[in-house]
Amino acid sequence: MFGIATQRSAEMGVADSGNWFALKTRAQHEKVVRDRLRKLGFEHLLPILLRVSQWHDRKKVIEAPLFPGYCFARLADEHRSTVLQLPGVAYIVGHGGKAEAIPHQEIEALRRLGRSGLQYEAAFSLVEGDPVEIIRGPLAGVRGTLVCRERSHHVIIGVKLIQQGAKIKVDVEHVRRIEDPATGGRIVDAGRLTQSEYALAAR
Numbered sequence: 001m002f003g004i005a006t007q008r009s010a011e012m013g014v015a016d017s018g019n020w021f022a023l024k025t026r027a028q029h030e031k032v033v034r035d036r037l038r039k040l041g042f043e044h045l046l047p048i049l050l051r052v053s054q055w056h057d058r059k060k061v062i063e064a065p066l067f068p069g070y071c072f073a074r075l076a077d078e079h080r081s082t083v084l085q086l087p088g089v090a091y092i093v094g095h096g097g098k099a100e101a102i103p104h105q106e107i108e109a110l111r112r113l114g115r116s117g118l119q120y121e122a123a124f125s126l127v128e129g130d131p132v133e134i135i136r137g138p139l140a141g142v143r144g145t146l147v148c149r150e151r152s153h154h155v156i157i158g159v160k161l162i163q164q165g166a167k168i169k170v171d172v173e174h175v176r177r178i179e180d181p182a183t184g185g186r187i188v189d190a191g192r193l194t195q196s197e198y199a200l201a202a203r
């Protein structure tokens with residue numbers, strides 16, 4: 001189900017420096033972890049969806065985490081042990097037993113999506129597609145992956161570390177394809193191509 005793009009982020013606090021990390025939370029503890037981080041003054045991010053649930057006699061709007069089981073926090077090295085002791089935190093996501101930082105631009109893209117007022121839905125896997133940049137609207141400058149499904153186009157704004165993202169419907173004229181630097185850095189402006197021409201340019 002689609003949800004209104006909303007998010008919650010903390011004010012700058014004790015951890016207003018350092019890198020962004022994904023905290024794996026215990027089941028249904030995302031908001032608990034968010035509230036603990038906020039109370040301690042850590043900068044954090046918990047993207048959410050507003051879902052409409054049909055009850056017996058009325059509809060109710062429910063907040064649901066965009067990424068079930070995850071909350072993001074910006075941490076200096078000396079604060080990681082403190083965060084790991086918070087109720088609801090299972091571990092800091094990484095590889096080989098080592099925490100791995102998330103690129104700032106991925107977090108900023110999610111923040112901008114949350115402020116945009118646009119609708120999106122969860123993408124529980126990062127599928128392969130064309131790397132693109134949105135060139136029009138409130139998300140202009142945000143980069144993601146363009147996928148085509150049943151004559152509609154979506155850009156997936158993802159967090160590679162957890163292999164999940166948000167999928168937003170776009171007009172193909174509002175994105176441009178980003179070429180691999182190895183090819184000379186050429187960028188094809190999808191807004192000037194028809195859908196069939198875009199497909200050929202992407203090959």
